[in-house]
Amino acid sequence: MQRIHPTTVIDPSARIGDGVAIDAYCVIGANVEIGACTVIGAHTTIDGACRIGRDNRIHAHAAIGGDPQDKKYQGGRSELVIGDRNTIREFTTLNRGTPDGGGVTRIGDDNWIMAYVHIAHDCLVGDNTVFANNATLAGHVEIGDFVTLGGFSGVHQFCKIGAHAFIGMGSLINADVLPFVLVAGQYAKPRGINSEGLKRRGFSAERIAAIKRAYRTLYVSGKPLADAREQLAAQSIDDSDVRQMLEFIERSGRSLLR
Numbered sequence: 001m002q003r004i005h006p007t008t009v010i011d012p013s014a015r016i017g018d019g020v021a022i023d024a025y026c027v028i029g030a031n032v033e034i035g036a037c038t039v040i041g042a043h044t045t046i047d048g049a050c051r052i053g054r055d056n057r058i059h060a061h062a063a064i065g066g067d068p069q070d071k072k073y074q075g076g077r078s079e080l081v082i083g084d085r086n087t088i089r090e091f092t093t094l095n096r097g098t099p100d101g102g103g104v105t106r107i108g109d110d111n112w113i114m115a116y117v118h119i120a121h122d123c124l125v126g127d128n129t130v131f132a133n134n135a136t137l138a139g140h141v142e143i144g145d146f147v148t149l150g151g152f153s154g155v156h157q158f159c160k161i162g163a164h165a166f167i168g169m170g171s172l173i174n175a176d177v178l179p180f181v182l183v184a185g186q187y188a189k190p191r192g193i194n195s196e197g198l199k200r201r202g203f204s205a206e207r208i209a210a211i212k213r214a215y216r217t218l219y220v221s222g223k224p225l226a227d228a229r230e231q232l233a234a235q236s237i238d239d240s241d242v243r244q245m246l247e248f249i250e251r252s253g254r255s256l257l258r
Helices: 195-200 205-219 225-235 240-250
Strands: 032-034 049-052 063-066 079-082 093-095 104-107 181-184 189-193
Touching (some): 049 063, 079 093, 189 205, 195 205, 205 240, 225 240
Parallel strands (some): 079 104
Antiparallel strands (some): 181 189
């Protein structure tokens, strides 16, 4: 059964799943869908065309599905889509997409999003990520699976961060970050690979060693990027992790953080 506090205001067109709990003074707008067993804390606003999956935990004072903070936005349908089993802490702001930018902001499953995080319009966030307090994404950012963003980090618009990357506290990201790489600083620079995170996720010593070799090729050898890519191509023949790094480079829309 649903448990909805009597002070909450829900638009008649909103669709609320079984087992949803909504605390006091929330506002649930039109065209909102909330999946089964999701819990929403007090004073939270969910607006716009927003679809939220099941078993999410949204804490107090979050602002979900608001208009994109884009001066070009003049209305029109856009969406925010959130998957399952996410934790979204206090005062987080998650904006819808823009019609010209793909139309959707998308957040995957099993993400841990801490207080005061901002995820802007048209961002694409994978699964199992961690956003520490006050981490901020500008528009059109892509975040791969298992990425960790340290507190007070910021990512410039249109940047991509590859899977399993680690962004240090207070880092400013103005270029694409390769999968598996640890970066830190203002502006951020590569500091090695995210070896501790890879160990925790069950990567074998052999896999980590291969990723380290690829990192040295790109960041330590002093080779121009074109030459480093050729060497990576040879290393990737029998290694799916290195192949993932090479494919990321090939589709990088901005310069690679190097």
